[in-house]
Amino acid sequence: MADPTNLDLELERAADLLAGCTHNVVLTGAGISKESGIPTFRGPDGLWTKLGVPAMDGYQKFMENPRGWWEDRLAQDANPDPDMENFRVQLEAAEPNDGHRALAELERMGVVSHVITQNVDDLHRQGGTESLTEIHGNTSWMRCMACHARWPEAEIIVDPEDLPPRCSQCNGVVKSDGVMFGEPIPPYALQRSQLEALQCDLFMIIGTTAQVYPAAEFPQIAVRRGVPLIEIDPDPTALTAIAAVILRGPAGELLPRLVEAVRERQAV
Ligand code: OAD
Numbered sequence: 388m389a390d391p392t393n394l395d396l397e398l399e400r401a402a403d404l405l406a407g408c409t410h411n412v413v414l415t416g417a418g419i420s421k422e423s424g425i426p427t428f429r430g431p432d433g434l435w436t437k438l439g440v441p442a443m444d445g446y447q448k449f450m451e452n453p454r455g456w457w458e459d460r461l462a463q464d465a466n467p468d469p470d471m472e473n474f475r476v477q478l479e480a481a482e483p484n485d486g487h488r489a490l491a492e493l494e495r496m497g498v499v500s501h502v503i504t505q506n507v508d509d510l511h512r513q514g515g516t517e518s519l520t521e522i523h524g525n526t527s528w529m530r531c532m533a534c535h536a537r538w539p540e541a542e543i544i545v546d547p548e549d550l551p552p553r554c555s556q557c558n559g560v561v562k563s564d565g566v567m568f569g570e571p572i573p574p575y576a577l578q579r580s581q582l583e584a585l586q587c588d589l590f591m592i593i594g595t596t597a598q599v600y601p602a603a604e605f606p607q608i609a610v611r612r613g614v615p616l617i618e619i620d621p622d623p624t625a626l627t628a629i630a631a632v633i634l635r636g637p638a639g640e641l642l643p644r645l646v647e648a649v650r651e652r653q654a655v
Contacts, residue, residue: 391633398641401617401632402648405498408589413490414606415504415511418594418620422639423481425508426474429596430622438470446570453551453560460563461547478508478526486593487514489642494518498649501583505595505602507565520583522576522602524564533559535573572601584608591617593638597625 390396405411417427428435435441449456467475491514493499501518504511507526511519524530529543531554543561545552552561566572583605584590590609597603606626610616615631618624619641627633634641 389630389633391627391635394635397632397634398644398648401634401645402652404589404615404617404632405493405645405649406652408498410500410587411493411498411589411591412583412587412605412609413499413502413591413593414595414597414602415490415502415506415593416595416597416602417506419486419490419504419638420481420484420506420508420510421594422484422486422637423508423510425477425481425510427594429598434474441568443568445567449562449567449570453562456562457545457550457552458547461545461550481508481510483510483514484639486638486642487511487516489646490593491515491517492646493642493649496646496649496653499591500587501579503580503583503602503605505599520576520579521564522572522580523566524573526563526565528564529561530564530573531557531559532562533557535575537564577601580605581608585612587614589617590614591619592624592626592630593619593642595620595624 417425421427427433430436487510490499490502490511494516501520502511502516503520503522505523507521507523509525509527527540528537529540530537534554534557536554536556543552553559554561585608587609590606592606597606603625606616607629610629616626616629617632617634618627618630619634619638621636
């Protein structure tokens with residue numbers, strides 16, 4: 388039974404589980420990037436708390452008129468909304484923190500098999516994580532809506548006279564890779580995440596309120612299979628009640644401590 392008031396004990400329990408697992412899957416959310424200077428979505432300083440939740444019909448509008456969507460985007464790039472511009476600057480300036488780096492180290496140590504992230508900020512990749520599913524996409528990438536090919540944004544030439552940009556492989560319409568409200572999760576990301584939830588023998592959630600689906604479903608699939616769930620978050624989440632181990636605190640402090648505790652176990 389988890390005791391979130393006893394951090395040292397919960398760290399030991401988490402390290403025991405990590406040292407003994409064979410396939411640990413991790414779901415991360417905005418909280419792991421907070422110490423890189425990127426705001427979360429919910430809570431007192433959250434982006435949605437400040438700006439309101441975006442309209443749910445963003446994807447529908449894109450599909451109805453991709454050219455119009457691209458024209459609006461180029462116009463916004465030229466004359467950005469100050470709050471969104473601030474978020475964009477924070478994303479661009481952000482660097483991986485100790486939490487991202489420790490998670491990548493756990494992968495190298497063989498105790499993290501796959502990371503599913505809801506974050507669009509690229510920081511897991513920059514921090515060294517290799518086995519990664521970006522279930523909500525990546526704002527610095529582009530994606531073909533037909534064949535699902537993905538490219539770093541810099542590789543796509545956006546010609547304002549010939550919108551929308553087209554896929555070099557199949558001529559499909561190209562969109563920013565970030566998953567919009569109302570947009571289905573790309574099938575490769577959904578299938579990989581489901582497979583990971585069905586294969587794992589340990590699941591960790593880090594820095595997510597676990598309120599957004601389908602992402603929040605994956606740890607629940609694992610728990611229904613009898614897999615223990617470790618939660619790392621300064622505050623309770625929607626899945627606290629089903630967590631076997633609860634580490635209360637910032638990921639940037641707790642994940643490096645976990646690395647050390649697992650290393651001690653691997654050394655004996
Ligand atoms: P939320 O803003 O809902 O949750 C952030 C979580 O991070 C909260 O549980 C915080 O307590 C926790 N947190 C804060 N600081 C932390 C720290 N230093 N270390 C660890 N945890 C910390 O963000 P998400 O759950 O990621 O989707 O939100 C899910 C989705 O909702 C996002 O991907 C986004 C949004 O709508 C899209 O834009 C498609």
